[in-house]
Amino acid sequence: MTKELIKGNIAFAEAAIRAGLQAYFGYPITPQTEALEWMSGRMPELGRAFVQAESELGAINMVYGSACTGARTMTSSSSPGISLMQEGLSYIATSEVPVVVVNVMRGGPGLGNIAPAQSDYNQAVHGGGHGDYSPIVLAPANIQELIDITYESFDLAEKYRCIVMIAIDGSMGQMMEPAELPPFREIKKEHPAWAIVGAKGRKPNLICSLNIDEVEHEKVNLRLLARWNQIRKNEVRFKEYYLDDADFAVVGFGTAGRIALSAVRAAREKGIKVGLFRPVTLAPFPEKQIEALAARMKGLLVVEMNTGQMLDDVMRFGKDLSPVRFYGRPGGVIPLPEEILREIEALATETIPADIHPRDLWFDRLTAELGLTYEAA
Amino acid sequence: MQNEIIVSGFGGQGVLFGGQLLAYTAMDHGLHVTWIPSYGPEMRGGTANCTVIIADEEIGSPLVRRPGAVIAMNKPSLDKYEQLVKPGGVLIVNTSMVDRSAEREDINVVSLPANDIAEQVGSSKSLNMVMVGALLSALPVFPLEAIIESMDIHTPERNKRFLPDNVKALRAGFNHSA
Numbered sequence: 001m002t003k004e005l006i007k008g009n010i011a012f013a014e015a016a017i018r019a020g021l022q023a024y025f026g027y028p029i030t031p032q033t034e035a036l037e038w039m040s041g042r043m044p045e046l047g048r049a050f051v052q053a054e055s056e057l058g059a060i061n062m063v064y065g066s067a068c069t070g071a072r073t074m075t076s077s078s079s080p081g082i083s084l085m086q087e088g089l090s091y092i093a094t095s096e097v098p099v100v101v102v103n104v105m106r107g108g109p110g111l112g113n114i115a116p117a118q119s120d121y122n123q124a125v126h127g128g129g130h131g132d133y134s135p136i137v138l139a140p141a142n143i144q145e146l147i148d149i150t151y152e153s154f155d156l157a158e159k160y161r162c163i164v165m166i167a168i169d170g171s172m173g174q175m176m177e178p179a180e181l182p183p184f185r186e187i188k189k190e191h192p193a194w195a196i197v198g199a200k201g202r203k204p205n206l207i208c209s210l211n212i213d214e215v216e217h218e219k220v221n222l223r224l225l226a227r228w229n230q231i232r233k234n235e236v237r238f239k240e241y242y243l244d245d246a247d248f249a250v251v252g253f254g255t256a257g258r259i260a261l262s263a264v265r266a267a268r269e270k271g272i273k274v275g276l277f278r279p280v281t282l283a284p285f286p287e288k289q290i291e292a293l294a295a296r297m298k299g300l301l302v303v304e305m306n307t308g309q310m311l312d313d314v315m316r317f318g319k320d321l322s323p324v325r326f327y328g329r330p331g332g333v334i335p336l337p338e339e340i341l342r343e344i345e346a347l348a349t350e351t352i353p354a355d356i357h358p359r360d361l362w363f364d365r366l367t368a369e370l371g372l373t374y375e376a377a
Numbered sequence: 378m379q380n381e382i383i384v385s386g387f388g389g390q391g392v393l394f395g396g397q398l399l400a401y402t403a404m405d406h407g408l409h410v411t412w413i414p415s416y417g418p419e420m421r422g423g424t425a426n427c428t429v430i431i432a433d434e435e436i437g438s439p440l441v442r443r444p445g446a447v448i449a450m451n452k453p454s455l456d457k458y459e460q461l462v463k464p465g466g467v468l469i470v471n472t473s474m475v476d477r478s479a480e481r482e483d484i485n486v487v488s489l490p491a492n493d494i495a496e497q498v499g500s501s502k503s504l505n506m507v508m509v510g511a512l513l514s515a516l517p518v519f520p521l522e523a524i525i526e527s528m529d530i531h532t533p534e535r536n537k538r539f540l541p542d543n544v545k546a547l548r549a550g551f552n553h554s555a
Contacts, residue, residue: 171413262437
């Protein structure tokens, strides 16, 4: 196979097709629209299902119906569109049907803007639809990783009968990098035993998110949790850079993680022994790894394109073991390596007060730098 | 090794393709490369730009505040990027669309009337190729012949008819500043 120069939005769309995607439903929204456009050409050409729905609500419910047949199904959207899909995602979760969703995040809240952001971390990892469920959330940081993760995401979704959400941001959707596309997989010919495909000669299957009997529904909740515990045990992924001899570590995912890599290299040139820990699965979160990292380091710097959402998870597992510092740019602003380098230098030289939350310290630093004043807390 | 190049100009001047051509050539050379456009309202009318980073190791940030090289195809691009070029860096200015000279003395400024040169050798539409040619002469990321070869490989059949003018424009830009 040879490499192609390929744009993120098209890369994940084509990777899904090659993974044997049978049905795609979506609705256009920047900065994700090229994926839908690509699907609109490729899926009919291959005799597979494509519908541009009337809205994101329509799209996610088509996804739900399609997934109930056992077909490999996906949708993609960007932040406001993903919000609209949350009811459907909750129904899908309780129905235990495998689905792949890509969120090309943009600046929020609200309609926000079309610039890159990571502010849907909490929605993806801790929230989303109502009820007790957790999707697998994957955060690639380059186009090859995006392709590989998308290609594999259907296997994961089917193995655990769960939602796999791939969380990237607008800059990854729009960026081109050389990458290798995987070979075509054959379309599945057999349906899973639970699928709704006609019940001639056998007992009908039932897939329904309504479960009036609370004792029975408690069991559904516990089954979802049992499966999630399997996922937590088996599926944690992360990447490490320059950590072997490091005294300090930056923790960042996706685009913020790769931007931090440039800052880490620049800091190394200045003699600071710093490395980078990049979570690839945001859910399941690399809890043990963060714990072990915090125990080894003299300080951690969490970098995100939001106001510190993953920060809370890092704090949960690391704050008793290492001082934690935070740097973020919300609302669609991309932090640049120079800014992160400055933070690394401060991490290596300044003492972090133990009794003030890193978000509060960061808020004061950033607002002072931007010349903004707000009512004191 | 890492080269950061920003290509900037009006929408329609071939800004994005100019950057892509550098990216394709880097890929064909087995180098790491990122190409990222500025997108949004800017694409409709105003200044369009893209950032190309070429390196021999995994690329971190696909964006930089201070690029090593800038191709400024119009006045707003010159105004926006002149002060941001790294000391010792390269600035290519299209004097056909700019009414002032670059002021920096700590960078290598190459000024050339790219629209006129493109028109002389074939088509004014190839002005982006003139600018890329001039860049390669000032910043030899790879040889001129490599970019011509990559352009040939990655131009779809339906667009091959534009190749001769583009190649002439590349050479003209390269030789103008050589």
